[in-house]
Amino acid sequence: MxxxxxxxxxxxxxxxxxxxxxxxxxxxxxxxxxxxxxxxxxxxxxxxxxxxxxxxxxxxxxxxxxxxxxxxxxxxxxxxxxxxxxxxxxxxxxxxxxxRPPPASDDTLVLLFMCCHPSLSPPSQIALTLRAVGGLTTAQIARAFMVSEATMTRRITRVKDSGVPFRLPGTAERAQRTGAVLHALYLIFNEGYASTSGPDLHRAELAAEAIRLARMVHRLLPDDAEAAGLLALMLLTDARRPARTGKDGALIPMAEQDRTLWNAAFIAEGVQLVTNALSRGVPGPYQLQAAIAALHDEAPTAEETDWPQITALYELLMRGSGNPMIALNHAVAAAMSRGPEAGLDLLESLAGDDRLSGDHRLHAVRAHLLEMSGDGQGARAAYREAARRAMSLPQQRYLHARAARLEPDVPDRDPDPPQPVA
Structure with missing residues (x-):
């Protein structure tokens, strides 16, 4: 690094x-x-x-x-x-x-597996890893888990006071901890690629560290298809990072990005990884998400994106996941493949989910879909509500700009429908 x-x-x-x-x-x-x-x-x-x-x-x-x-x-x-x-x-x-110099080896991967102690609950394992390895604050970890900061503070305190012996696991025990390790790396990468708060859209050093550790896990477990899928997902997603912001740091949605700036080497490596992983049997969630990212990256233009296949892959993901963000992304894909009303109908079922009710992304997606449907007034209000809830300054500016484009006294706004941000 x-x-x-x-x-x-x-x-x-x-x-x-x-x-x-x-x-x-x-x-x-x-x-x-x-x-x-x-x-x-x-x-x-x-x-x-x-x-x-x-x-x-x-x-x-x-x-x-x-x-x-x-x-x-x-x-x-x-x-x-x-x-x-x-x-x-x-x-x-x-x-x-x-x-008496200490060994020169990188102990970060060791720390990953140590934090994921089997006597801790999976959320506690991941929270401890995000704190120790990812360097995330309690507030950032709380947002990743969609709970209050006070709740996460209590969880981390209980873990640190638990007296659990932190030691290097053996081969069999290491296999038991792999799922929590992969999940923690996934959340660390997400925070690096799209920071939940602060002045910058992303934290490149955090995303790069997550990719580095994912490579180490993949080398350690070469036959684990989900470890390969996670690495592929990170590479395929991070490949778009050079085009996500303008010279002034403003967010650029995927449909408007200059695809020649995307990292072709990362895309080629990611596609190869996920292709090999998918051939091993029933795909897991990281492989499915990597396959979705590959469809985005391989589309020559935004208009040529294979939205029906992306929608189908999200539906496969939803069968084994109660993650509301997967459901939110599915609503976007359904809107792009079947029309905005289909997406808005799906959003209605998510409105009562407490994990999403305070999240700016629910309101941002609703705003996009309302704008696609021609409801400028409703979209403008939803953009403003999303901006009010967003913690990231670039996201706030982007959402306010979208709302401003829909003001009645702006006759020359871009008539093209908005595309999902990625």
Missing amino acids: AVSGPEDLLRELAPQVLGAVVRRYGHFDLAEDAVQEALLAAAIQWARDGVPDDPRAWLVTVAARRLTDLLRAEQARRRREDTVAARALPDDWLSPPAD
Whole structure:
């Protein structure tokens, strides 16, 4: 991954350092605190003295030193001197990194599997992974799970206080954790490709890290069709990123994107991956989503998109998924293949879903479909409501611009129907 400065370097190294410390000493909550203090120390000291020759080793050493202090404090507080003393670090660990360097391996993948401990519920596994590996805030994780921030705070606190031993799983146990690992990477990529909040439409470094880790999982599990499908989905989706924003950072919907800017290498690799994966048997959800992304990417123009086949693939997805976003995307596909009224009818069944009721995407899709049906006034109101609920500034600007195009005193607005944003 390209690193442009100390802040980017710290962001890249954080999960690797946490993985190294947790793998060795097993105390996730204390290790997380120790790593955060090491990152803070690095931000101050590196700005003054420069980045050390081996920044990862420096961070691991400082975090381990702080973990020693935290373990000793825990030892005194809980009166378990003998047990904790056996886990405390030896004094010679405080020597310079050159005397005792940590292994150079990337511990991020190890941390992924450690966070997905089978004694934790699947939502807790994924939430912990998003926090430790993805670096997402509690608010961002809450939006990914479609729950309140307070609810997610309680969940993460319970996990960190659970006392679950975090250790590297064996081969059989690793297979049990694969589903949660893939789901966590999927959510990390989504946050990188379409940030839920902030001034930028995407966080390229987060999407790139998710792709890098998905490649590692695919290499680790070459016969897992869903691991291949997830990597294909990421590549096929990220291939469109260069064309998603204009020079001013404004969002450009898929139908209006310059397709010559799409990453042809990613598209070719993704198509090959999903083609091979689909030949192995009954496809899973990541393979189906990758197949949908491939249909979008292989269409020479927006008008030539195979919407009937995309609609059929979403219907297959919905048979095994209660995810409301899949249902929302299905409504868009149905509108594009059967007409806006078909999509609007499907939206009605989603209006009562509490997971979507406060999400700007439900209102944005309704606005698109109302505009397609000729209801400019209803579309304008829905665009404004979507903009009010959106947390991303580029999305807010895009939605306000769409609403402005429908003002009665703007006679020269583009008459073409809007296309779904991707």
